[in-house]
Amino acid sequence: MPEPLHLKLTLENEVVVEAVPTLGYVHRGLEKLCEIRDFNQMVQVVERVCGICSCLHAVCYCEGVEKIMGIEVPRRAKYLRTIWGELHRMHSHLLWMGLLADAFGFESLFMQCWRVRERIMDIMEATCGNRVVISVNVVGGVRRDLSPEQCLWIEEQLKICEKEVKQLQGALLSDYTVKKRTVGKGVLTKEQAYQLGAAGPTLRGSGWAQDARQTGYAAFGELGFEPIVEYDGDCYARTAVRFRECLQSIDLIRLAIARMPAGETATNVDDSLAEDETPTTVTGRPGDIMQAYSRDKHHRFTAAPPPNLDVAAGVLAAKVKGRPDGEAVTRVEQPRGEVLYYIKGNGSKNLERVRIRTPTFANIPPLLTMLPGCELADVPVLVLSIDPCVSCTER
Numbered sequence: 001m002p003e004p005l006h007l008k009l010t011l012e013n014e015v016v017v018e019a020v021p022t023l024g025y026v027h028r029g030l031e032k033l034c035e036i037r038d039f040n041q042m043v044q045v046v047e048r049v050c051g052i053c054s055c056l057h058a059v060c061y062c063e064g065v066e067k068i069m070g071i072e073v074p075r076r077a078k079y080l081r082t083i084w085g086e087l088h089r090m091h092s093h094l095l096w097m098g099l100l101a102d103a104f105g106f107e108s109l110f111m112q113c114w115r116v117r118e119r120i121m122d123i124m125e126a127t128c129g130n131r132v133v134i135s136v137n138v139v140g141g142v143r144r145d146l147s148p149e150q151c152l153w154i155e156e157q158l159k160i161c162e163k164e165v166k167q168l169q170g171a172l173l174s175d176y177t178v179k180k181r182t183v184g185k186g187v188l189t190k191e192q193a194y195q196l197g198a199a200g201p202t203l204r205g206s207g208w209a210q211d212a213r214q215t216g217y218a219a220f221g222e223l224g225f226e227p228i229v230e231y232d233g234d235c236y237a238r239t240a241v242r243f244r245e246c247l248q249s250i251d252l253i254r255l256a257i258a259r260m261p262a263g264e265t266a267t268n269v270d271d272s273l274a275e276d277e278t279p280t281t282v283t284g285r286p287g288d289i290m291q292a293y294s295r296d297k298h299h300r301f302t303a304a305p306p307p308n309l310d311v312a313a314g315v316l317a318a319k320v321k322g323r324p325d326g327e328a329v330t331r332v333e334q335p336r337g338e339v340l341y342y343i344k345g346n347g348s349k350n351l352e353r354v355r356i357r358t359p360t361f362a363n364i365p366p367l368l369t370m371l372p373g374c375e376l377a378d379v380p381v382l383v384l385s386i387d388p389c390v391s392c393t394e395r
Contacts, residue, residue: 200337
């Protein structure tokens, strides 16, 4: 699964002298869609910025809209967002570990990493209905809940995952070949990481204890979170950070399940209807109504409904509440680093502007600093060490 990151390398013999990136080959114009999709529908759009961290894109976007509209999200919803967000972090890191093993030619270890990842994806499928883009976040909270039985089952699965991740950690980080290819390779000093604006494991692998989860978004302010830090600044340190973060995510999920309060999972939120639109009550089974809960005057179905639905005798009806008017900046820690959303609303159902700064974009300048002086054979591992996601970067 190589990322389409285009680098023009200048070489002297087998040594890289200069690296120049070329971006934009997979630009999809997702930010522009805010002009034709309403703010509720945009949740599904931002989830498609990157499938691997789709849940965290949705959390960041929803928190921005909630900040503009002054919406108080139920505490249980915050804990649920934390649980699913950390499952996505594990899913992403395990995928990356498999790709790293594959880069070294360890095909068996590659399959073992992805086998553990399958267990995480099974948890997401069982609790959300999908394995990658789980679509549980809505403006105001989440659309799904976890039963006590599901929580117990998740803890059982995580116990197995913890044992397997520790085995992978020992196999990969203790291997002579891995150390030969990563220790002292692609060194990014603490000062360089700060000056070049590195993010995520790339930043924390160079000695900076900086993580957006320290801001306390979702339920992290109640879980006593502390970032994972390594100090050598090389490929090996960045690999160690990701392994340790996988194990930390397991601990955070356990703690979130243990402390998760009872209560509602969403606050009633919906956009007002335009002057030429009228609300339509749709009757039928809830599963069918989730696909079509109202129509406008052109008889077009709207997107999946927000959580503020009254349920009575099989009838669901959306309530009108308001529209975002103002601007907000929100930050969330994705597996690759800090993602930043700028959201501006003008009081209409469509947002005026959505601007996304992704962690891979922040990590490209550090990568261009690591590459000069390395051997050509080390370039794939160095590029992989920042865990690039070009889908996020170019969106």
